[in-house]
Amino acid sequence: MSRDQRRTQLLVAAAGIVRDEGTDALTLARVAERAGVTKPIAYEHFETRTGLLRALYHHFDAHRIEATLADLEQRADSLQAAVSILAVAYVDCAFESGPEFASISAALAATGPQDVFGHELRESYTELFCSALAPYRAFSAKDGKGIMLGLIGAADALAQEAVAGHISRKAAITALTQIMLRVLERK
Numbered sequence: 328m329s330r331d332q333r334r335t336q337l338l339v340a341a342a343g344i345v346r347d348e349g350t351d352a353l354t355l356a357r358v359a360e361r362a363g364v365t366k367p368i369a370y371e372h373f374e375t376r377t378g379l380l381r382a383l384y385h386h387f388d389a390h391r392i393e394a395t396l397a398d399l400e401q402r403a404d405s406l407q408a409a410v411s412i413l414a415v416a417y418v419d420c421a422f423e424s425g426p427e428f429a430s431i432s433a434a435l436a437a438t439g440p441q442d443v444f445g446h447e448l449r450e451s452y453t454e455l456f457c458s459a460l461a462p463y464r465a466f467s468a469k470d471g472k473g474i475m476l477g478l479i480g481a482a483d484a485l486a487q488e489a490v491a492g493h494i495s496r497k498a499a500i501t502a503l504t505q506i507m508l509r510v511l512e513r514k
Contacts, residue, residue, distance in 0.1 A: 335386075377435070418482070421487065486499060
């Protein structure tokens with residue numbers, strides 16, 4: 328098995344543990360056991376539990392970003408279409424990620440260095456939003472990043488409120504779409 332295949336196998340095993348037993352049961356030893364490999368193999372891939380949690384978070388997140396990029400490539404032919412795709416993708420990601428993703432996020436927050444990790448995630452989504460919207464709006468590097476961070480903040484708040492049941496999924500998507508369009512149409 329290649330290194331990448333082994334890493335994927337370990338991440339699938341880790342996701343299974345989180346789904347079946349929660350993040351408290353997630354250790355490198357348990358992942359190795361579930362994957363049928365020795366502990367040193369798990370430690371070689373992730374080094375620490377925090378490293379495993381970060382890798383697992385990225386594993387879930389990468390699939391969502393890939394799906395969004397594919398959707399943008401196939402259907403985005405205007406600013407309105409690109410904004411709509413981003414709004415739906417962001418809100419639906421919150422719903423589709425399920426309790427495992429929320430558990431992983433909470434466990435990461437408890438490890439301490441969440442500020443660095445949170446910054447990395449915001450950077451990733453800033454790049455996604457900028458690249459998706461670049462064909463329709465030009466931004467300076469300075470202004471673009473600030474605007475995208477503001478839009479991501481709005482997306483986070485609306486998605487969290489929808490998942491919590493305080494507003495509907497449709498209301499969150501509609502509000503996010505309107506906010507994005509109003510901000511972007513002023514540029």
